[in-house]
Amino acid sequence: MQFNEGAELDLSQVSDQRGVGGRVAGVGGGLGVVGLIVYFLIQQFTGIQLPAGGLESGGLSPGAQVESSQLAEKCKTGADANRDSDCRVVATINSIQAFWTDQFSRSGRSYVVTKTNFFRGSVNTRCGNATSAVGPFYCPADSQVYIDLDFFNELRTKFGATGGPFVEAYVLAHEYGHHVQNLLGTSDRVSSRTGPTSDSVRLELQADCYAGAWGKAATTTPSANGQPLISNITQEDVNAALDAASRIGDDFIQRELGGGRVDTTKFSHGSSAQRQKWFTTGLQTGDPARCNTFDTNNLG
Numbered sequence: 001m002q003f004n005e006g007a008e009l010d011l012s013q014v015s016d017q018r019g020v021g022g023r024v025a026g027v028g029g030g031l032g033v034v035g036l037i038v039y040f041l042i043q044q045f046t047g048i049q050l051p052a053g054g055l056e057s058g059g060l061s062p063g064a065q066v067e068s069s070q071l072a073e074k075c076k077t078g079a080d081a082n083r084d085s086d087c088r089v090v091a092t093i094n095s096i097q098a099f100w101t102d103q104f105s106r107s108g109r110s111y112v113v114t115k116t117n118f119f120r121g122s123v124n125t126r127c128g129n130a131t132s133a134v135g136p137f138y139c140p141a142d143s144q145v146y147i148d149l150d151f152f153n154e155l156r157t158k159f160g161a162t163g164g165p166f167v168e169a170y171v172l173a174h175e176y177g178h179h180v181q182n183l184l185g186t187s188d189r190v191s192s193r194t195g196p197t198s199d200s201v202r203l204e205l206q207a208d209c210y211a212g213a214w215g216k217a218a219t220t221t222p223s224a225n226g227q228p229l230i231s232n233i234t235q236e237d238v239n240a241a242l243d244a245a246s247r248i249g250d251d252f253i254q255r256e257l258g259g260g261r262v263d264t265t266k267f268s269h270g271s272s273a274q275r276q277k278w279f280t281t282g283l284q285t286g287d288p289a290r291c292n293t294f295d296t297n298n299l300g
Helices: 033-045 069-074 078-084 085-106 151-157 164-182 199-218 237-247 252-255 272-285
Strands: 014-016 117-118 123-127 128-131 137-141 144-147 230-232
Touching: 014 069, 078 199, 085 117, 085 137, 085 164, 085 199, 085 230, 123 272, 137 164, 144 164, 151 164, 151 237, 164 199, 164 237, 199 237, 199 272, 237 272
Parallel strands: 014 117, 117 144
Antiparallel strands: 123 128, 137 144
């Protein structure tokens, strides 16, 4: 995956928390639907205990901005994204949100641009406290994405994924898929948390499909200055993303990382085959309307 060297990057869409101890502002508020799923999965698979109610205050004051001057200094254009991994993530986020801004506009809606927060080690959000062990997640209570960028290394070392820029893009686009679901009210349809056809599985597979839909349009989605941020996505990139999707399926994680026994009653994100199927559906059609996992009897 390559970026157009002259395309401008928008740093307002990210907040770099890594230099301030991984703390992010938040006051009160309970867990939203997706937050509840995150809460459930964190406790089920990692043993991390999260608060069931609001947050303990601490770190930054509400509304305070984290200083991201180092990121702003080095990440200005697509040329920077081609040579620096942090800038690559910024450019990818810009492209994803430009895609959804256009999609919402086409349907007469307004997309709400939101931030991705980079953290290291642990983070405090309005969905509760979490550590890097949780992986990337979206918090509906503050409508923001959170990621420890070391997760991309873990995908390769722990999960055995090929890795690469388009794998990172798939992960980020999936999390922004949850933001879209939150804006559209789809998240409110989640009532069953586990099982092969549970609402949580349908939510996750739809987010995979949304990620694929962005991928289809990535090389033609213009940035603020009218030039697409991404110039090229190869079949090798797509294969790497499909490989990553297979390694974060519930069955793969249970079999390879969780003791060897696959229990479909505990599925919460979908099987490897399902995740590949719905990402491919979005990638082939480029149509978010084809991502209606809630009203189908055939999840794959």
